[in-house]
Amino acid sequence: MNDIKPRIFASKCLGFAACRWNGLSMPDKFVDELDPFVSYVNTCPEVEIGLGVPRDPIRIVLRDREYKLMQLDTGRDVTDDMKGFASNFLDGIGEVDGFILKDRSPSCGLKDVKVYPGLEPSGTIGKTDGFFGAEVKSRFPFLAVETEGRLKNRPLRENFLTKIFASAKFRQIRKALRMKALVEFHAENKLLLMAYNQSELKVLGRIVANHEKKDVSTVFNEYERHFFRALSGVARYTANINVMMHAMGYFSKALSKEEKKFFLNTLEEYRREQVPLSVPLKLLKSYIVRFDEGYLAEQTFFDPYPEKLMHIQNSGKGRKF
Numbered sequence: 001m002n003d004i005k006p007r008i009f010a011s012k013c014l015g016f017a018a019c020r021w022n023g024l025s026m027p028d029k030f031v032d033e034l035d036p037f038v039s040y041v042n043t044c045p046e047v048e049i050g051l052g053v054p055r056d057p058i059r060i061v062l063r064d065r066e067y068k069l070m071q072l073d074t075g076r077d078v079t080d081d082m083k084g085f086a087s088n089f090l091d092g093i094g095e096v097d098g099f100i101l102k103d104r105s106p107s108c109g110l111k112d113v114k115v116y117p118g119l120e121p122s123g124t125i126g127k128t129d130g131f132f133g134a135e136v137k138s139r140f141p142f143l144a145v146e147t148e149g150r151l152k153n154r155p156l157r158e159n160f161l162t163k164i165f166a167s168a169k170f171r172q173i174r175k176a177l178r179m180k181a182l183v184e185f186h187a188e189n190k191l192l193l194m195a196y197n198q199s200e201l202k203v204l205g206r207i208v209a210n211h212e213k214k215d216v217s218t219v220f221n222e223y224e225r226h227f228f229r230a231l232s233g234v235a236r237y238t239a240n241i242n243v244m245m246h247a248m249g250y251f252s253k254a255l256s257k258e259e260k261k262f263f264l265n266t267l268e269e270y271r272r273e274q275v276p277l278s279v280p281l282k283l284l285k286s287y288i289v290r291f292d293e294g295y296l297a298e299q300t301f302f303d304p305y306p307e308k309l310m311h312i313q314n315s316g317k318g319r320k321f
Helices: 029-037 079-091 131-139 154-176 179-188 190-196 198-209 216-230 237-251 257-271 278-290
Strands: 007-011 039-043 058-063 066-071 098-101 113-116 126-128 144-147
Touching (some): 154 216, 190 216, 190 237
Parallel strands (some): 007 098
Antiparallel strands (some): 058 066
């Protein structure tokens, strides 16, 4: 895992440059902590379309039933400029494993960008995606795409980290284009895929088996499509519990009654959000080491990303999945 560096896009204002409309930067703790483990690529769409720093702020306006990106003080319509930049930039971004976008930004935001009825002072009439953020979602529907605000939520952060490192690992074996590497990759990710999407896990198993003797390039293409589809959602806490109970079965005869009870109590604490996922995982990992369980030791479910990135901090918002 240590030699794998996901390639991540991050909005440039998140600590990379003082490029916000007011001439400031908005450094983010998680973006900083992630820096040693990833390769960042970034830009500021608003600067790139010529709005400058500092600049008159822009807002999304609903006009003639269409969203427009307008500069507040000048009345300038930069909708086409932003759409053109987003398309051109993403055409040339190359391989990427995830996106961290600036929340509430009219260009980069996701879901939470305010919509106004016009340029005059008024209340909002809704929320939507920023123009650049919307294009990212359209181009990369199966990748990890989040805002820095949402990544303060621990389960969402864990989900994001899992996806970007899984994506980077697959890109690594994709370059080798060897069936043996794909078979090993699938075996190592079985429990992770079980937690995310059991239906796609079955499909992926059939693809790897390759009973139809397809050429290796075709197999990789099919596997890639279904692998990212499998990880496109979130691993619900109930699915994580089912996978951990499955893993516990490997030790059911070796553990004492008290140890089993302690593990089940820990799972219940996780279910009630009293402890993070890392707590029952640590317990299972101790059993893996204790009983030298080789199959489970290779499962990415237990180490989906570097341990230094595991934090128990949370925004305080409740779990939604």
